[in-house]
Amino acid sequence: MRIGGILDISTIDFPGKLCSVVFLSTCPFRCPYCHNYELLFNWKEVSVEEIVKAVEKNYLVDGVCVTGGEPFHQDVLKLLEKLKEVKAVKVDTNGYYPERLKKALNFIDYVAIDLKTSPEKYSELTGRGDSWDRVEKSIEVLSNSEVEWEIRTTAIPGIVWEEELKRIREVLNDLNVKTKLVLQQFRNEKVLDSNLKKIQPPSVKELRALALKYGYNTVRCGEGEFKV
Numbered sequence: 001m002r003i004g005g006i007l008d009i010s011t012i013d014f015p016g017k018l019c020s021v022v023f024l025s026t027c028p029f030r031c032p033y034c035h036n037y038e039l040l041f042n043w044k045e046v047s048v049e050e051i052v053k054a055v056e057k058n059y060l061v062d063g064v065c066v067t068g069g070e071p072f073h074q075d076v077l078k079l080l081e082k083l084k085e086v087k088a089v090k091v092d093t094n095g096y097y098p099e100r101l102k103k104a105l106n107f108i109d110y111v112a113i114d115l116k117t118s119p120e121k122y123s124e125l126t127g128r129g130d131s132w133d134r135v136e137k138s139i140e141v142l143s144n145s146e147v148e149w150e151i152r153t154t155a156i157p158g159i160v161w162e163e164e165l166k167r168i169r170e171v172l173n174d175l176n177v178k179t180k181l182v183l184q185q186f187r188n189e190k191v192l193d194s195n196l197k198k199i200q201p202p203s204v205k206e207l208r209a210l211a212l213k214y215g216y217n218t219v220r221c222g223e224g225e226f227k228v
């Protein structure tokens, strides 16, 4: 597997669980606000067995979060199957691989999927012309599954803001999505496109107001996560 590294313990990456975090490298998208961008270009090859061994022997955690990059950008099925034998498994995905996601659901306890912007602006933001159609399919896969899941949107002033959030609300209504909806705070310390460093992160007050207005039920920011 192409991997960036493994974090031994996280309290924030798996709701209700202490988890280790496996960072898988590479991703089909190029979001300008990507804060894990070194994973897009750098990796080491590590076998499934080595990753599972490292996670299994960590007795302090009861879960593992497989994140990226984009986990489904490589063949991750075997890894998820083996991890599920030793820990509860969460996957963070950008939704670009609905078929792979569907096949993997038996080995996943929790999915966090990005809904990054309005359908009309998806290509521009991600750099992939077919991105929205595929993300929409992934949301449908999750809506029709039994797995616990959440949708995450990062609020970025001037980029993913009122106009885009209003459109996302319409999409969620059309898709009849009823799950945890998380509005995340944009952070500017580490971003793929350095122009975004000039954008100030929204305040918690602004985030909360946007969440209330556009039907997000959770806000996630530097201080943690809370319901609105």
Ligand code: SF4
Binding pocket: 027, 028, 029, 030, 031, 033, 034, 035, 036, 037, 068, 069, 070, 094
């Ligand atoms: S989908 Fe995630 S990992 Fe990929 S470029 Fe966008 S923010 Fe970065």
